[in-house]
Protein backbone atom coordinates (compact mmCIF):
# COMPACT_ATOMS: atom_id res chain seq x y z
CA UNK A 1 0.00 0.00 0.00
CA UNK A 2 2.03 2.90 -1.33
CA UNK A 3 -0.13 5.96 -1.92
CA UNK A 4 1.04 8.26 -4.69
CA UNK A 5 0.40 11.94 -4.36
CA UNK A 6 -1.99 13.09 -7.03
CA UNK A 7 -0.47 16.01 -8.83
CA UNK A 8 -2.88 18.44 -10.38
CA UNK A 9 -1.92 20.13 -13.61
CA UNK A 10 -3.71 23.17 -14.91
CA UNK A 11 -4.39 23.69 -18.59
CA UNK A 12 -5.60 27.07 -19.74
CA UNK A 13 -7.32 27.23 -23.11
CA UNK A 14 -6.98 30.86 -24.13
CA UNK A 15 -8.52 30.52 -27.59
CA UNK A 16 -11.93 29.46 -26.35
CA UNK A 17 -11.72 31.63 -23.27
CA UNK A 18 -12.50 28.56 -21.16
CA UNK A 19 -10.46 27.56 -18.13
CA UNK A 20 -9.86 23.83 -18.17
CA UNK A 21 -8.62 22.09 -15.09
CA UNK A 22 -7.37 18.57 -15.72
CA UNK A 23 -6.33 16.07 -13.09
CA UNK A 24 -3.21 14.19 -14.17
CA UNK A 25 -2.14 11.16 -12.14
CA UNK A 26 0.41 9.82 -14.63
CA UNK A 27 2.83 7.32 -13.04
CA UNK A 28 5.74 9.23 -14.64
CA UNK A 29 5.35 11.99 -12.12
CA UNK A 30 7.85 12.21 -9.28
CA UNK A 31 6.99 10.59 -5.98
CA UNK A 32 8.42 12.04 -2.77
CA UNK A 33 11.64 10.33 -1.74
CA UNK A 34 10.98 11.33 1.86
CA UNK A 35 9.76 8.16 3.56
CA UNK A 36 8.03 7.81 6.92
CA UNK A 37 7.06 4.40 8.33
CA UNK A 38 4.29 4.13 10.93
CA UNK A 39 4.40 1.16 13.33
CA UNK A 40 1.96 0.20 16.08
CA UNK A 41 2.95 -2.23 18.84
CA UNK A 42 1.14 -4.61 21.17
CA UNK A 43 -2.15 -5.55 19.42
CA UNK A 44 -4.13 -2.78 21.13
CA UNK A 45 -7.87 -2.67 20.34
CA UNK A 46 -7.71 1.02 19.38
CA UNK A 47 -5.49 0.03 16.43
CA UNK A 48 -8.54 -1.58 14.81
CA UNK A 49 -11.23 0.79 16.05
CA UNK A 50 -9.52 4.18 15.70
CA UNK A 51 -6.06 4.07 14.09
CA UNK A 52 -6.74 2.00 10.97
CA UNK A 53 -9.87 3.90 9.84
CA UNK A 54 -8.04 7.21 10.31
CA UNK A 55 -4.98 6.00 8.36
CA UNK A 56 -7.31 4.91 5.55
CA UNK A 57 -8.78 8.41 5.46
CA UNK A 58 -5.27 9.78 4.88
CA UNK A 59 -4.22 6.98 2.50
CA UNK A 60 -1.29 6.07 4.76
CA UNK A 61 0.28 2.61 5.10
CA UNK A 62 1.40 1.14 8.44
CA UNK A 63 2.69 -1.95 10.20
CA UNK A 64 0.87 -3.47 13.17
CA UNK A 65 3.15 -5.58 15.39
CA UNK A 66 1.19 -8.42 16.93
CA UNK A 67 1.87 -10.15 20.24
CA UNK A 68 -0.33 -12.38 22.35
CA UNK A 69 1.48 -11.13 25.46
CA UNK A 70 0.01 -8.97 28.26
CA UNK A 71 -3.75 -9.75 28.64
CA UNK A 72 -4.31 -10.40 24.92
CA UNK A 73 -5.91 -13.80 25.56
CA UNK A 74 -8.38 -12.73 28.24
CA UNK A 75 -9.08 -9.01 27.74
CA UNK A 76 -10.77 -8.59 24.38
CA UNK A 77 -12.02 -5.13 25.32
CA UNK A 78 -8.51 -3.67 25.23
CA UNK A 79 -6.72 -6.06 22.83
CA UNK A 80 -7.62 -6.91 19.25
CA UNK A 81 -9.21 -10.19 18.23
CA UNK A 82 -7.58 -12.18 15.43
CA UNK A 83 -10.59 -11.30 13.28
CA UNK A 84 -9.70 -7.63 13.72
CA UNK A 85 -6.05 -8.38 12.91
CA UNK A 86 -7.15 -10.26 9.79
CA UNK A 87 -9.26 -7.24 8.80
CA UNK A 88 -6.19 -4.98 9.09
CA UNK A 89 -4.37 -7.28 6.67
CA UNK A 90 -7.37 -7.33 4.32
CA UNK A 91 -7.40 -3.51 4.38
CA UNK A 92 -3.81 -3.48 3.06
CA UNK A 93 -1.90 -2.91 6.29
CA UNK A 94 1.10 -5.01 7.23
CA UNK A 95 0.93 -7.53 10.06
CA UNK A 96 4.32 -7.88 11.74
CA UNK A 97 5.63 -10.26 14.40
CA UNK A 98 6.05 -8.99 17.99
CA UNK A 99 6.37 -12.55 19.47
CA UNK A 100 3.88 -14.72 21.32
CA UNK A 101 4.80 -13.72 24.90
CA UNK A 102 6.44 -10.29 24.53
CA UNK A 103 9.58 -11.49 26.36
CA UNK A 104 12.94 -9.71 26.03
CA UNK A 105 14.81 -11.73 23.39
CA UNK A 106 18.21 -11.42 25.13
CA UNK A 107 16.87 -13.26 28.19
CA UNK A 108 15.38 -16.13 26.18
CA UNK A 109 16.98 -19.38 25.10
CA UNK A 110 17.09 -19.94 21.35
CA UNK A 111 14.36 -22.57 21.78
CA UNK A 112 12.06 -20.13 23.61
CA UNK A 113 12.65 -17.35 21.10
CA UNK A 114 12.15 -19.65 18.12
CA UNK A 115 8.87 -20.93 19.58
CA UNK A 116 7.59 -17.39 20.28
CA UNK A 117 8.45 -16.17 16.78
CA UNK A 118 7.07 -19.29 15.07
CA UNK A 119 3.81 -19.10 17.04
CA UNK A 120 2.83 -15.69 15.58
CA UNK A 121 3.75 -16.98 12.10
CA UNK A 122 1.46 -19.98 12.68
CA UNK A 123 -1.37 -17.77 13.94
CA UNK A 124 -1.04 -15.63 10.81
CA UNK A 125 -1.16 -18.72 8.59
CA UNK A 126 -4.21 -20.02 10.48
CA UNK A 127 -6.04 -16.74 9.83
CA UNK A 128 -5.03 -16.39 6.17
CA UNK A 129 -2.55 -13.57 6.83
CA UNK A 130 0.76 -13.55 4.90
CA UNK A 131 3.78 -14.83 6.83
CA UNK A 132 5.36 -11.78 8.54
CA UNK A 133 8.63 -10.39 7.16
CA UNK A 134 8.85 -7.53 9.68
CA UNK A 135 9.65 -7.95 13.37
CA UNK A 136 9.64 -5.72 16.44
CA UNK A 137 11.80 -6.43 19.49
CA UNK A 138 9.72 -6.59 22.71
CA UNK A 139 10.96 -3.89 25.07
CA UNK A 140 13.39 -2.85 22.27
CA UNK A 141 15.91 -5.41 23.55
CA UNK A 142 18.00 -6.98 20.75
CA UNK A 143 20.46 -9.88 20.57
CA UNK A 144 22.78 -11.30 17.94
CA UNK A 145 21.05 -14.67 18.24
CA UNK A 146 17.71 -13.02 17.45
CA UNK A 147 19.14 -11.25 14.38
CA UNK A 148 20.51 -14.57 13.10
CA UNK A 149 17.21 -16.34 13.75
CA UNK A 150 15.17 -13.62 12.02
CA UNK A 151 17.48 -13.68 9.00
CA UNK A 152 17.18 -17.48 8.74
CA UNK A 153 13.38 -17.24 8.90
CA UNK A 154 13.22 -14.71 6.05
CA UNK A 155 12.62 -11.47 7.94
CA UNK A 156 13.68 -8.31 6.09
CA UNK A 157 13.26 -5.59 8.71
CA UNK A 158 13.23 -5.56 12.52
CA UNK A 159 12.59 -2.43 14.55
CA UNK A 160 14.42 -1.82 17.80
CA UNK A 161 14.38 1.28 20.04
CA UNK A 162 16.57 4.36 19.82
CA UNK A 163 15.82 7.87 18.61
CA UNK A 164 17.26 8.26 15.12
CA UNK A 165 16.42 7.82 11.46
CA UNK A 166 17.08 4.49 9.73
CA UNK A 167 19.93 4.89 7.26
CA UNK A 168 19.69 1.96 4.82
CA UNK A 169 23.24 2.78 3.63
CA UNK A 170 24.80 1.96 7.00
CA UNK A 171 22.25 0.48 9.45
CA UNK A 172 21.53 -3.23 9.86
CA UNK A 173 17.88 -3.62 8.72
CA UNK A 174 17.29 -6.33 11.35
CA UNK A 175 18.05 -3.90 14.22
CA UNK A 176 16.84 -0.66 12.65
CA UNK A 177 16.15 2.30 14.97
CA UNK A 178 12.96 4.23 15.59
CA UNK A 179 13.00 8.00 15.02
CA UNK A 180 10.08 8.69 17.36
CA UNK A 181 8.48 6.85 20.27
CA UNK A 182 4.96 8.10 20.96
CA UNK A 183 4.47 8.77 24.67
CA UNK A 184 1.89 10.78 26.63
CA UNK A 185 4.40 13.63 27.02
CA UNK A 186 5.49 13.61 23.34
CA UNK A 187 4.87 16.88 21.53
CA UNK A 188 3.99 17.83 17.98
CA UNK A 189 7.33 19.64 17.80
CA UNK A 190 9.16 16.40 18.66
CA UNK A 191 7.17 14.56 16.01
CA UNK A 192 8.00 17.25 13.43
CA UNK A 193 11.70 16.96 14.33
CA UNK A 194 11.52 13.19 13.75
CA UNK A 195 9.82 13.70 10.36
CA UNK A 196 12.60 16.15 9.44
CA UNK A 197 15.07 13.26 9.76
CA UNK A 198 13.49 11.63 6.70
CA UNK A 199 15.88 13.25 4.24
CA UNK A 200 18.88 12.28 2.09
CA UNK A 201 17.84 8.65 1.86
CA UNK A 202 17.19 8.24 5.56
CA UNK A 203 13.84 6.84 6.68
CA UNK A 204 11.93 7.95 9.79
CA UNK A 205 10.32 4.95 11.50
CA UNK A 206 7.74 5.99 14.07
CA UNK A 207 6.59 3.88 17.03
CA UNK A 208 3.17 4.03 18.61
CA UNK A 209 1.26 1.87 21.03
CA UNK A 210 -2.44 2.35 21.65
CA UNK A 211 -4.27 5.50 20.49
CA UNK A 212 -5.42 5.58 23.20
CA UNK A 213 -3.66 2.92 25.28
CA UNK A 214 -5.84 2.41 28.37
CA UNK A 215 -3.92 -0.59 29.78
CA UNK A 216 -0.44 0.90 29.28
CA UNK A 217 -0.85 4.62 30.07
CA UNK A 218 2.93 5.21 29.98
CA UNK A 219 2.87 4.64 26.20
CA UNK A 220 -0.53 6.24 25.57
CA UNK A 221 -1.03 8.56 22.61
CA UNK A 222 -3.97 10.92 22.80
CA UNK A 223 -6.23 10.49 19.72
CA UNK A 224 -6.48 14.24 19.03
CA UNK A 225 -2.71 14.62 19.21
CA UNK A 226 -2.35 11.64 16.88
CA UNK A 227 -4.56 13.36 14.31
CA UNK A 228 -2.28 16.41 14.45
CA UNK A 229 0.69 14.12 13.76
CA UNK A 230 -1.06 12.67 10.70
CA UNK A 231 -2.07 16.13 9.50
CA UNK A 232 1.60 17.17 9.66
CA UNK A 233 2.62 14.16 7.56
CA UNK A 234 0.01 15.13 4.98
CA UNK A 235 1.20 18.74 4.90
CA UNK A 236 4.83 17.66 4.47
CA UNK A 237 3.88 15.50 1.48
CA UNK A 238 6.02 12.58 2.66
CA UNK A 239 5.25 8.99 1.66
CA UNK A 240 3.80 7.13 4.63
CA UNK A 241 4.25 3.38 4.28
CA UNK A 242 4.52 0.05 6.08
CA UNK A 243 7.92 -1.39 6.94
CA UNK A 244 7.60 -4.12 4.28
CA UNK A 245 7.18 -1.46 1.58
CA UNK A 246 10.84 -0.51 2.11
CA UNK A 247 11.91 -3.64 0.22
CA UNK A 248 10.57 -2.25 -3.08
CA UNK A 249 11.47 1.35 -2.30
CA UNK A 250 15.10 0.51 -1.51
CA UNK A 251 15.37 -1.78 -4.56
CA UNK A 252 14.05 1.01 -6.83
CA UNK A 253 16.69 3.39 -5.44
CA UNK A 254 19.45 0.97 -6.43
CA UNK A 255 18.36 0.94 -10.05
CA UNK A 256 20.38 3.29 -12.29
Ligand SMILES: [Zn+2]
Nearest residue numbers: 041042138139
Ligand atom coordinates in the same frame (compact mmCIF):
# COMPACT_ATOMS: atom_id res chain seq x y z
ZN1 LIG B 1 5.68 -4.23 22.67
